Amino acid sequence: MITENGGKNMGYDRMEQEKSPTEMMYGLTRAFYEEKDAEKIVGFYDPKAICWFGMTERGEAYHIQSLREKLQTIFESMQKTCMEKENYRVVTENNKSCMISGNLALLENGERIENEISAFWTFFQGVWYLSRFSIQHAGMTPEPEKQVLEEKLDLEKSRNQTLMNLIQGSVLEYDVLKDQLDLYIQRSMREPKKHMVYPDLVKSGKALFQAAVHPDDREKLERAFLKNQDYRIIEFRFQEKEGFYSWKRLTLQKVRDSKGKLLRILGNVVDISLERELLEEARKDSLTGAYNRYGLRTCLESYCGELKRRKRGVKGAVLLLDLDNFKNLNDTCGHPAGDQVLKDLVELLKSHFRSDDKIFRMGGDEFLILMKDIPGKDIVCRKGQAIVEDFSKYAAQYDTHGIPLSLSIGAVVFSGKSSGSREIYQRADEALYKVKRSGKKGIRIDET
Secondary structure (H helix, E strand, O other): OOEEEOOOEEEOOOEOOOOOHHHHHHHHHHHHHOOOOOOEEEEEEEOOOOEEEEEEOOOOEEEOOOOHHHHHHHHHHOOOOOOOHHHEEEEEEOOOEEEEEEEEEEEEOOEEEEEEEEEEEEEEOOEEEEEEEEEEEHHHOOOOHHHHHHHHHHHHHHHHHHHHHHOOOEEEEEEOOOOEEEEEOOOOOOOHHHOOOOOOOEOOOHHHHHHHEOHHHHHHHHHHHHOOOOEEEEEEEEEOOOOOEEEEEEEEEEEEOOOOOEEEEEEEEEEOHHHHHHHHHHOEOOOOOOEEHHHHHHHHHHHHHHHHHOOOOOEEEEEEEEEEOHHHHHHHHOHHHHHHHHHHHHHHHHHHOOOOOEEEEEEOOEEEEEEEEEOOHHHHHHHHHHHHHHHHHHHHHHHHHOOOOEEEEEEEEEOOOOOOHHHHHHHHHHHHHHHHHOOOOEEEEEEO
């Protein structure tokens, strides 16, 4: 079928479905053969311009803008001229594409003319389109097929290596059908003191890769691989060769076939340890070293989400602490003394809690502790009472100034059923208020 584009450009817009790709290749070959200077043409089809573009072997631009009558004659001759289809081989074929390469013979004034042709066709809305093609007269001594394949392979290797050099971090490739994971690791230059030389390619395997992931991060990493989302970003800790853990950011992209079946999972792994360190410093209170209040909500919401996904019986707790009579200390002894008390209090809290528990300075003389993975209310009660007593011993040095420093604590124990961070904080604040109203220096625990 020959079509016009607004009366300006004429070309091979599309061909009816009943004509096979081989038949259409024949007509196209004859069209180019009639152009005497086109000894070899490699081209592509621009569907927007509705015309063919090409380039000769000498690198000259080539653009067919033949008359409508000439093109029509070419198509009519397709059914009359001899061609040997048996010399063709189909490289790939499915319902949407077809790659054909081989020899095609033309008869020109009784003389047999051989042509080497390769073409890639796509099928769209009932019509075959030619999207890429190459035509060369066989009499021009073509390159041996093996040499061509080797050159293509070298080009592909060079291309892949260039892409690897341009990509920041490492590349992960997981073959779902074979259950095989390959990890292409770049050389790390993040910290000279911790510099380690990795091989360019580590055939790590899925089990070995998972074993190097921090135990607390393995579950969320597994979920990222199993979820139906085709694009995911996840951060996790990975054990390096020297034994320490570094932070990684993994960007996953899933590859599926035309029927939606998952074939491969590709990923880019970037070291973000320095980024995490800077972020950690930004979240810290400059005076006490405790976390500031800005990261509390994210941290608490994240932990609530973990509890909802995990087994029953595991709980968390929030303890809200307030220094009693702290303003009197500042007014009497000065702000440097008050600053020292705040720093000493944080050190006292660190001695009572685990490294996984988080200590936040909410502002002024108010602090919050997030306890993770506790069995229940009893441990919160014991911890709270111990802190109140130990701080009273520490604060005795200020009794001579007539300042009765003490701690008031409001706490709440919560499970995965809690509605969120806002409710948890409000319940802890209400418990603290009741302690203050009842004479200060003590702990009150609520439970959701």
